[in-house]
Amino acid sequence: MPRSSTRPTSRDVAQAAGVSQAAVSLVLGDKWRGRVSEATAERVREAARDLGYRPNLAARNLRLGRTRTVLLVVPALTTEFFAGVYTGAARVASAHGFGVVLYPSPEGIGPSRPSPTTTLKGRPLRAAPIPDPFASAQAALDGVIASSMAADALSAIRGDQLPLVMLDSDPSGSLGAATVNLDIADGVRQVADHLLGLGHRRFLHLAADIASWTFEVRARELAARTASVPGTSVRTVRAPISIEGARTATEAALAAPGPRPTALVCDDDKLAAGAYKALRRRGLRVPDDISVTGLDDLALATALDPELTTVRLDAELFGERGMQALLAVLDGREPESRDIPVELVVRGSTAPPRAS
């Protein structure tokens, strides 16, 4: 006779093993010491294996009132950096029996192309409105880790009062949410000191046009550090974080009147890659004519020619620490809040300015 088409339940296993459903739950839940004999436990395990039993997670989640699932909200998925964050978070999570579900904030999944006209169960469906982070991730959640860059999703997040950990967010302004931050300020200080030490005085800051605390920090710290050296100037130009956006913005900045900057500090490696293109087009050589720095240390950084001097951020550690903080909150403990150290990596894109 044909196998039943529905998945086996714990009751099916119980019947096969000749025990009650409760016994199955105890054995498979590893809570049977002294309550079920070893022989019976083995019969249950064998029956479960034979039937290919897998517990129904919806039922378990409902029963336990907890899902061991966590949402990771990222600004978009197109960046290697957040891939690293996810990897780290997922590693820690899985070591604790948790799962991680990603939510890339809407601009990433908005209808950039005409919405497809598919049907469901034969009936045409209207496209959904802007997807709610939680509806979109369907899974019931125990908590949330959110990048401060995913600003558009944050309001929806604060609506639910799930335990929340913010990544790279203003520690004073986060209204009680735990924060885990990279020590970006220190990274920018290192960059500034490096360039100042080489003799640079005219800076161009290629800034990301994202309203997020972590980018404000970059601007503030660069200004503060250079201000301590007399005769130093910083001009700022904003660009979207994309190679083409950065190229355009850099070309515009270079076309401006006045003395050319000797150092170009970019908020991000990707911006630096775009800057390289702009500089090539104008016939400027890195680092002879202008020094360039990035921030992130993506694979891209060493693919560039010359290789990029940048600040290495440990994305995976960032994700790990984020998840650990969330576990701490779920556990009622105080999350550790020490900033994650970053490291300047000097490569071939920085050199002393030419004698002017």
Add this chain to the structure above:
Amino acid sequence: MPRSSTRPTSRDVAQAAGVSQAAVSLVLGDKWRGRVSEATAERVREAARDLGYRPNLAARNLRLGRTRTVLLVVPALTTEFFAGVYTGAARVASAHGFGVVLYPSPEGIGPSRPSPTTTLKGRPLRAAPIPDPFASAQAALDGVIASSMAADALSAIRGDQLPLVMLDSDPSGSLGAATVNLDIADGVRQVADHLLGLGHRRFLHLAADIASWTFEVRARELAARTASVPGTSVRTVRAPISIEGARTATEAALAAPGPRPTALVCDDDKLAAGAYKALRRRGLRVPDDISVTGLDDLALATALDPELTTVRLDAELFGERGMQALLAVLDGREPESRDIPVELVVRGSTAPPRAS
């Protein structure tokens, strides 16, 4: 008095609105036409809003026996390409009320660093064994989309008999699973024809050392296409898909005796970036001394100097089509199986070989 700490349920809403729980479910489920008066419906909606009610998804999933959640299995998350696939899949999914959960196959989340010794609820926890794709994603699932590159996860996947769509997998060998494929073979043909047309005869194939159908296709098609032109040779060297891995492999290949190849066909843009580095170190110029092609058209491709001639894959469309295929399967329909067209993008990295 302080608000209750537990989330409100549909019963709480019912009480607040002075109706039964069933009525709440009907109204909020949009199934109340002719069963509940407009006035009552409005009362219910208002109560739900006031209480901040959100349906418990675990309960809903249990009740409906369906989760509207789908798992996307990818080889790793460190690639821009799969970020695009996810974006496309999530877009289609959300338009159909589905969610997408990512599962990056284990090498991405294995214990590459010593497993942290945190505790849960005060008790220390042993690290979990290799995470099961489904346990890891916790969420109950309706179906799976899997890249053929995530080979290590595939066996676990076939264990459950969830509806499955394979990405870039051998259509004849997929045992009934639906497949959605990019027309990689055509892309390789275009690359080969482009290079042959320029006059190249000595090829080096920088191949990804991943056992996956999509990479076999590249090798096979390159061999077949070049075989049609007399006097053509193809040497192959394998490398892991990383810039450093590709650099090392390319340097080794260039050090080999015999005439130097004039065209370097890479399985992937990232490999091409590594090859650039190797070529620079040997003082070889692209495209004067050697032409290079990639495959993917990542942002990286235009960050390189010279910009990379490559095959553009529409990752988002790939994800969309994958999700559409899965929806079709879930719907009992026949998924469309036409390959997704790809496009050669000629940039500055290819040119005729120098007269030898």
Add this chain to the structure above:
DNA sequence: GAGACGGGGTTATACGTAAAACGTGGAGGT
């Protein structure tokens, strides 16, 4: 004026699991 009908709900149930509460039969103690 009896029956049909429909609008506007309510009651009851099932989904699969975890675990608290409840036997039960026999060994051991006094």
Add this chain to the structure above:
DNA sequence: ACCTCCACGTTTTACGTATAACCCCGTCTC
């Protein structure tokens, strides 16, 4: 001979939702 206790289970319940089945009352029909 009676109580205790333990080893080994079982019975029962609750989680929150969706929906089938039911129910009541006013109106309309013939």
